[in-house]
Amino acid sequence: xxxxxxxxxxxxxxxxxxxxxxxxxxxxxxxxxxxxxxxxxxxxxxxxxxxxxxxxxxxxxxxxxxxxxxxxxxxxxxxxxxxxxxxxxxxxxxxxxxxxxxxxxxxxxxxxxxxxxxxxxxxxxxxxxxxxxxxxxxxxxxxxxxxxxxxxxxxxxxxxxxxxxxxxxxxxxxxxxxxxxxxxxxxxxxxxxxxxxxxxxxxxxxxxxxxxxxxxxxxxxxxxxxxxxxxxxxxxxxxxxxxxxxxxxxxxxxxxxxxxxxxxxxxxxxxxxxxxxxxxxxxxxxxxxxxxxxxxxxxxxxxxxxxxxxxxxxxxxxxxxxxxxxxxxxxxxxxxxxxxxxx
Amino acid sequence: xxxxxxxxxxxxxxxxxxxxxxxxxxxxxxxxxxxxxxxxxxxxxxxxxxxxxxxxxxxxxxxxxxxxxxxxxxxxxxxxxxxxxxxxxxxxxxxxxxxxxxxxxxxxxxxxxxxxxxxxxxxxxxxxxxxxxxxxxxxxxxxxxxxxxxxxxxxxxxxxxxxxxxxxxxxxxxxxxxxxxxxxxxxxxxxxxxxxxxxxxxxxxxxxxxxxxxxxxxxxxxxxxxxxxxxxxxxxxxxxxxxxxxxxxxxxxxxxxxxxxxxxxxxxxxxxxxxxxxxxxxxxx
Numbered sequence: 005x006x007x008x009x010x011x012x013x014x015x016x017x018x019x020x021x022x023x024x025x026x027x028x029x030x031x032x033x034x035x036x037x038x039x040x041x042x043x044x045x046x047x048x049x050x051x052x053x054x055x056x057x058x059x060x061x062x063x064x065x066x067x068x069x070x071x072x073x074x075x076x077x078x079x080x081x082x083x084x085x086x087x088x089x090x091x092x093x094x095x096x097x098x099x100x101x102x103x104x105x106x107x108x109x110x111x112x113x114x115x116x117x118x119x120x121x122x123x124x125x126x127x128x129x130x131x132x133x134x135x136x137x138x139x140x141x142x143x144x145x146x147x148x149x150x151x152x153x154x155x156x157x158x159x160x161x162x163x164x165x166x167x168x169x170x171x172x173x174x175x176x177x178x179x180x181x182x183x184x185x186x187x188x189x190x191x192x193x194x195x196x197x198x199x200x201x202x203x204x205x206x207x208x209x210x211x212x213x214x215x216x217x218x219x220x221x222x223x224x225x226x227x228x229x230x231x232x233x234x235x236x237x238x239x240x241x242x243x244x245x246x247x248x249x250x251x252x253x254x255x256x257x258x259x260x261x262x263x264x265x266x267x268x269x270x271x272x273x274x275x276x277x278x279x280x281x282x283x284x285x286x287x288x289x290x291x292x293x294x295x296x297x298x299x300x301x302x303x304x305x306x307x308x309x310x311x312x313x314x315x316x317x318x319x320x321x322x323x324x325x326x327x328x329x330x331x332x333x334x335x336x337x338x339x340x341x342x343x344x345x346x347x
Numbered sequence: 348x349x350x351x352x353x354x355x356x357x358x359x360x361x362x363x364x365x366x367x368x369x370x371x372x373x374x375x376x377x378x379x380x381x382x383x384x385x386x387x388x389x390x391x392x393x394x395x396x397x398x399x400x401x402x403x404x405x406x407x408x409x410x411x412x413x414x415x416x417x418x419x420x421x422x423x424x425x426x427x428x429x430x431x432x433x434x435x436x437x438x439x440x441x442x443x444x445x446x447x448x449x450x451x452x453x454x455x456x457x458x459x460x461x462x463x464x465x466x467x468x469x470x471x472x473x474x475x476x477x478x479x480x481x482x483x484x485x486x487x488x489x490x491x492x493x494x495x496x497x498x499x500x501x502x503x504x505x506x507x508x509x510x511x512x513x514x515x516x517x518x519x520x521x522x523x524x525x526x527x528x529x530x531x532x533x534x535x536x537x538x539x540x541x542x543x544x545x546x547x548x549x550x551x552x553x554x555x556x557x558x559x560x561x562x563x564x565x566x567x568x569x570x571x572x573x574x575x576x577x578x579x580x581x582x583x584x585x586x587x588x589x590x591x592x593x594x595x596x597x598x599x600x601x602x603x604x605x606x607x608x609x610x611x612x613x614x615x616x617x618x619x620x621x622x623x624x625x626x627x628x629x630x631x632x
Contacts, residue, residue, distance in 0.1 A: 114486050114487075115483065115486060115487055115488040116486070140451070144451040145451075146451070163441065163481070163483070163488060164488065165481070165488055165490065165491070166487075166488070166490075167490075195486070195487060196432055196434065196487065197432065197487055197488065197489055197490060198430055198431070198432050198433040198437065198482055198484065198487055198488075198489040199430070199431045199432045199489070199490070200429055200430050200482055200489045200490070200492055201411050201418070201428075201429045201430070201431075202410075202411035202412070202415070202429045202492065203410065203411070203412075203492065203493075203494065203495070204478065204479075204480050204492055204493075204494045205412075205413055205494065206478055206494035206495060206497045208497060208499060208500070209466065210500070210501055211514075211516065212466070212468070212505075212507075212514045213468070213470070213472070213501035213503070213505040213507070213514065213516070213592050214466050214467055214468045214470055214507075214514070215466070215467045215470045215476065215478070215497060215499065216464065216465070216466050216467075217442060217464070217465045217466075217467065217478045217480070217494060218413065218463055218464040218465075219413075219440070219463050219464075219480055219492070220411065220412075220413060220415065220429055220463065221460065221461070221463050222428070222429060222430040222433075222437045222460065222482060223416070223417065223428040223429050223430065224428040224430050224431070224433065225417050225426070225427040225428040226425050226426055226427065226428070227419060227425030227426075227427055228425070229425070231381070233381070235421065235423050236384050239384065239386055240386070240405065240406040241406050244386070244406065245386075245420075245421055245422050245423055246384045246385060246386035246421055247384065247385050247386070247421040247425075248381070248383075248384045249379070249380065249381030249382065249383060249384075249385065250381050250382060251381055251382040252381070252382075253380070253381045253382075254378045254379060254380045254381065255378070255379050255385075255425065256376055256377070256378045257376060257377055257388070257390075257417055257419070257425075257427050258375065258376045259375075259376065259377065259390060259416055259417040259427065260373070260374075260375060260416070261373060261374040261375070261377070261390060261392075261416065262373055262392050262416075263372070263373060264392065264393060264394050265374075265390060265391060265392055265393070265394070265416070266389075266390070266391045266393065266394055266395040266400075267377060267388075267389070267390045267391075268387070268388070268389045268390075268391075268395075268400070268403065269379060269385055269386075269387065269388045269389075270385060270386040270387045270405050271379075271383055271384075271385055272383055272384040272385070272386075273382065273383045274381070274382040274383055274384070276382055277382045277383060278382075280380065281378075281380045282379070282380055282383070283377065283378070283379050283380070284377060284378040284379075284380070285372075285374040285376075285377050286374060286375065286376050286377065286378065287372050287373070287374050287375060288375045291372055293372070293374065296380075309372075323405075325400075325403060325405055327395070327400045329394045329395070330394065334397065334400055336400060336401060336403075339401050339402065339403075339404075340401065341397065341401065
């Protein structure tokens, strides 16, 4: 029989149900009483049309008229022609439906935010427990918090991704076992998210039946120009941008370079280039590893500490790739080695 | 500036004045001089081969890989790191996994920023996964950095402790016992034709594994040192829950018990030890 020892809202229609045991039920009478046995509702003996049979469900909708805050009990009497059977008295409570609302902003500007929900119930039935559910725009559940038994419905979510839309709702169960769901709130997240430029590596470890993911650590390096410079649009290809360094200007990058390294750069000397330094690696102790073009000798040179290597006289190509390694330098033109400076 | 993993110290190699031994040093900065237009700077922590260098297409955008120290594309900025637009320092990496057919990521772990590797022991055989990373700072979280798709392919029975990073594979003469599910069913007789059934939520299995303990070396010889046997014994009996993977690709959280060792013939010094133990499912992975 239902309702059975549960709480329902007297302001809403109440459905009473029971399972029929017996061959046939032709009439019924439903009574609702207070715990002091005062009858507050009596359907009187009515015909069941159609008749109900073994395991059929009896159902009666009462447009209430009961009062919230009171405990009741109900009985059902069923007739099979002239014989009747009466159910036991089944208790239930009437309490107003709780409300559960929040003021979730439409836009959240941080990766974390504390959500708070307000629970109210007319007869002040306290909260038993609650949980929150976070979903993505496709209603996939991202997080369902564990049950909390705190009276304060508050949870800090840490991990929102910028430019994403999320949804949230909360479920509260009060101490009369009434379960209430809040409205589903939709909100956007937008903040200045770090931009990271690398692809993590993934490897299958068959013997361990595992997968390894490894990645670079974050490196923040910004160049600084000394002198004058400008950006050259549509360099090589449409949309590509390069940096034009004017005469006696240079761009410097602070980056730790180990013993074994390779530095690569595309270099397009200006028509007015008159020779000199092209690329320099600098040690804090003042030791430099310099590559340049000697316009007097007409050759590339390599200067590493006290060691100076001049290449053979060669014209300065209009466009080349410099590849500097710890012990040699390659000048590459059209994917061919044009000059190799090696001690 | 974040230069974790970079080499900031001085080289141990020094030149001898007058010799022709080149000076090898570590460096702290580079300068590129005009009068010229420059593009696509890359600094790697390896010495690339002549062939690799000649295969570089000057117009192609580069990819930041595990060997990259700095990379500048000069796209109207002078950024040469792999991270930008950052207000607070990155403090954590969040490692996630999703199946290619699914859209929701499962958070595997959140590790400190100094960590640059994660091993997912809970990967299941026969799946296509996409792993991703989020860099997180106090108030920011990056876009997900997605790895390439990977298809998992393992074959064997594995017992794994994620916490200890230990994996034992059982593949030699392995025999798995019946996978017996434990249920909570009560059959109640009453005065009708049939009984009533009451069923609880209990649903876990018990099983067993027995196999020859050891590993096979590259020459096909069984390696079964006392150290290995002892490690396996301690591992199984350490009373911690473990991940158990089957040859079919199933994955469970289990507790191991009833460990036993059987020496097949006491008359032989070096002969296989058969180990067996019971498994009880204790949760979801």
